[in-house]
């Protein structure tokens with residue numbers, strides 16, 4: 376039996392993500408939590424004849440800070456017994472904003488939701504979508520450490536949308552329209568220059584003309600801006616993110632159920648996972664997105680593909696590390712210096 380929970384389930388990502396979870400044959404029970412509208416979203420989805428039993432829990436009326444007893448009870452009911460918790464709660468970007476601009480609002484939202492996870496489902500895998508991922512994952516780690524329940528193998532920053540974008544945008548060059556065939560690792564973090572697609576490590580290998588490489592890398596790094604601009608104030612990527620978030624959650628659940636050989640890039644706490652220590656030493660940062668092999672207990676091992684990167688990519692990795700250091704420190708200090 377697998378119980379999945381979506382926190383922030385009424386939002387632009389939360390609703391389509393909850394729909395994908397509801398129709399998944401891998402999920403037996405689905406709980407939705409948000410500060411608004413969750414009973415409606417859950418009632419709507421409950422009319423779909425798929426197997427997952429669904430419940431919606433909402434914060435006590437008007438409680439946006441999560442301080443009222445009713446909100447606590449709603450979180451408790453939603454999270455108890457969870458195996459996988461997916462967090463797309465928080466505000467998205469508007470044109471002209473970077474993901475770091477979201478920190479002031481989303482840091483507190485993620486902290487409080489992870490506090491609830493530490494109390495009501497300390498063994499669950501936690502998948503953080505809320506931006507800035509480079510900081511919200513360190514926040515989640517510090518909260519779990521403080522509560523004495525941090526299991527680095529089960530805390531994931533969801534960077535799958537960067538992988539999906541790399542797989543998609545490369546088709547404009549290759550002309551191939553079947554993305555299932557191509558695997559492109561994306562490493563680093565999840566914002567701008569911290570996103571590093573490693574096209575040299577694509578499987579099967581692809582040949583990208585030198586004069587097209589800069590533009591392609593830039594499009595993967597800043598592809599989110601295309602959506603923010605096109606939505607013109609109405610938010611950022613939601614549908615493609617719901618697809619990516621579900622794709623990652625599905626991998627986590629399949630591995631949990633014993634499927635072997637599942638590898639996904641994700642933003643993890645390196646010193647806490649097998650194979651991560653050497654990557655932390657090489658990069659000088661504790662959090663980094665690398666391909667990890669998944670198993671029943673979360674990360675089985677981090678795969679160090681960084682030494683295989685070519686010189687062009689190594690320069691991008693160095694640049695990513697610089698940005699990540701600041702983002703990670705902001706996240707850690709948000710909890711430790713509070």
Ligand code: NAI
Pocket residue numbers: 382383384385386387388389408409410411439440441463464465466467468477481484488503504505506507508533534535536537565610611612613616
């Ligand atoms: P949205 O504003 O449409 O939805 C967010 C939802 O979170 C709303 O329903 C809101 O009521 C809810 N919420 C706010 N505070 C909450 C709390 N304390 N507890 C529970 N729910 C709460 O935003 P959208 O477009 O769904 O984006 C959500 C987040 O995902 C943003 O931070 C965005 O930047 C991020 N994102 C991450 C991506 C990634 O690749 N990791 C890609 C795209 C967006």
